[in-house]
Amino acid sequence: MRISFDLDEVLFVDPDTFETEPPLRFPLNRVFSERLRKGTVDLIHELQARGFEVWIYTSSFRADVYIRNLFRHYGVKFNGIINGYRHNAEVQRGRSEILPQKMPGHYHISLHVDDEDAIIANARSFGFKVLRVCEPDEHWAEKVLAEADRIRKLEEEAERQRRGR
Numbered sequence: 001m002r003i004s005f006d007l008d009e010v011l012f013v014d015p016d017t018f019e020t021e022p023p024l025r026f027p028l029n030r031v032f033s034e035r036l037r038k039g040t041v042d043l044i045h046e047l048q049a050r051g052f053e054v055w056i057y058t059s060s061f062r063a064d065v066y067i068r069n070l071f072r073h074y075g076v077k078f079n080g081i082i083n084g085y086r087h088n089a090e091v092q093r094g095r096s097e098i099l100p101q102k103m104p105g106h107y108h109i110s111l112h113v114d115d116e117d118a119i120i121a122n123a124r125s126f127g128f129k130v131l132r133v134c135e136p137d138e139h140w141a142e143k144v145l146a147e148a149d150r151i152r153k154l155e156e157e158a159e160r161q162r163r164g165r
Contacts, residue, residue: 001051001052001053001110001111001148001151001152001155002052002053002054002055002079002080002107002108002109002110002111003047003052003053003054003055003109003110003111003112003113003144003148004054004055004056004057004080004082004104004107004109004111004112004113005054005055005056005057005112005113005114006056006057006058006059006102006112006113006114006115006116006119007034007056007058007060007062007067008058008060008115009115009134010037010113010114010115010133010134011036011037011040011056012034012035012036012037013035013036013037014035015035017136018035018037018038018136019037019038019136019138020035020036020037020038021035021036021037021038021039021040021041021074023035024073024074028073032066032069032070032073034070036074037140039140039141040074040076040141041074041075041076042141043141043144043145044076044078045075045076046141046145047144047145047148050145050148050149052148052152053079053080054078054079055078055079055080055081055082055107055109056078056080056081056082056083057082057087057102057104057107057109057112058082058083058084059083059084059087059101059102060083060084061083061084061085062083063083064081064083064086067081067083068081080107082107084101087101087102087103090106091103091106100118100119100122100125100126101118101119102114102119102122103126103128104128104129104130105126105127105128109128110129110151110152110155111129111130111131111147111148111151112128112129112130112131113130113131113133113144114130114131114132114133115132115133115134120132129151131143131144131147
């Protein structure tokens, strides 16, 4: 099962408003100025230990290599990264009809974690599952884990029913 996270205001947060992971040491903190929400590193490791694929799905145009390198310094590796460039090339693909800025179903993502109301609304319209995480919340990681486990059980049950068991 795949889980994806938005970056801005979900994993990348303002340290004046949110508790954050320790900053990277100089000079890396000059190259990678974003601050990670406290609990991000442990959450991603726990999801991966439970057998989930963890992806980034951001509408930002940060380079894939930039995102990978930033998280690598925290000991985090992702199974996949979708940025604005990749989304436009693989999902929008020059269509005249403008599609939503995120389409997790296109990438077989079972749960997307985001902060934007538009993404929540699109989840209903386009049939994907999303968990809203935005405000400072010391229990945010536990909520993500619980929702990931819940979605996995739903998918397993649907698969059993599909197979007629």
